[in-house]
Amino acid sequence: MTEASPERCPWARSALDIAYHDSEWGVPQHDDRVLFEFLILEGAQAGLSWSTILNKRPAYRAAYCNFDVARVAAFDDADRARLLADAGIVRNRLKIDASIGNARAFLAVQAEFGSFGRYLWQRVDGRAIHNVWHEMSDVPARTALSDALSADLKRRGLKFVGSTICYAYLQAVGVVNDHLQNCPRWAALGGR
Numbered sequence: 001m002t003e004a005s006p007e008r009c010p011w012a013r014s015a016l017d018i019a020y021h022d023s024e025w026g027v028p029q030h031d032d033r034v035l036f037e038f039l040i041l042e043g044a045q046a047g048l049s050w051s052t053i054l055n056k057r058p059a060y061r062a063a064y065c066n067f068d069v070a071r072v073a074a075f076d077d078a079d080r081a082r083l084l085a086d087a088g089i090v091r092n093r094l095k096i097d098a099s100i101g102n103a104r105a106f107l108a109v110q111a112e113f114g115s116f117g118r119y120l121w122q123r124v125d126g127r128a129i130h131n132v133w134h135e136m137s138d139v140p141a142r143t144a145l146s147d148a149l150s151a152d153l154k155r156r157g158l159k160f161v162g163s164t165i166c167y168a169y170l171q172a173v174g175v176v177n178d179h180l181q182n183c184p185r186w187a188a189l190g191g192r
Contacts, residue, residue: 007182008021008179008183009179009180009183009185010136010180011136016051016054017051020054021185022185025171025172026171026172026174026176026177026179026185026189027173027189028175029117029173029174030115030117030121031117032106032110034067035116035173036067036069036072036116037061037064037067038169038172039102039106039169040060040064040072041053041060042160042168042169043098043099043102043159044060044089044090044099045168046160046165048090050168052090056088056089058088059088062088063082063083063086063089069103069107069110070103070107072099072100072103073103073104073106073107075103079100080096080100083096083099094159095160097159098158098159098160102160102161104157105153105156105157106158120149120173120175123145123149123175124145128174128175128177128189129145129176130186130189130191130192131178133178133180133181134180134182136180141164142164142166143167143176145175145176146164146167147163147166149161149163149166153166177190
């Protein structure tokens with residue numbers, strides 16, 4: 001009897017999902033531009049599929065100045081109108097307003113901690129959490145870590161940062177490695 005070969009996490013089905021799974025999801029990120037991008041994208045994803053957001057990602061990068069947080073924080077009413085008219089992104093007024101407000105709050109976190117990455121990674125003493133899951137049904141939608149992050153981000157004025165969104169964010173930026181144990185990416189990212 002031969003052992004089954006490892007398979008990637010079952011949520012990665014489309015070519016775009018597979019590319020994202022195999023090269024980005026769960027990779028520890030410390031670059032504030034990337035951390036800001038995922039913060040905006042995860043908030044935009046609320047109520048939608050991640051595949052929808054991945055398909056819109058190039059349009060988001062164009063609309064949000066490649067996620068230059070200082071430029072987004074300076075967006076005004078004309079920029080809001082431009083975003084609301086942009087069919088390439090999710091045209092939800094609350095999400096768009098939150099993205100601009102979140103950019104301003106992100107800058108405040110950077111000023112306080114030196115970087116958003118430092119603020120985020122201090123929550124896990126600078127080391128990713130490698131969970132051991134065997135089925136997607138084992139993976140939680142939220143944890144005590146995401147509850148605490150959500151509460152603190154809300155206290156700082158951020159929107160669309162509920163605990164479930166924060167947990168998806170922590171997974172995306174590699175603070176948490178939630179690849180299934182039999183997925184090759186789990187070990188590649190340091191799971192043991």
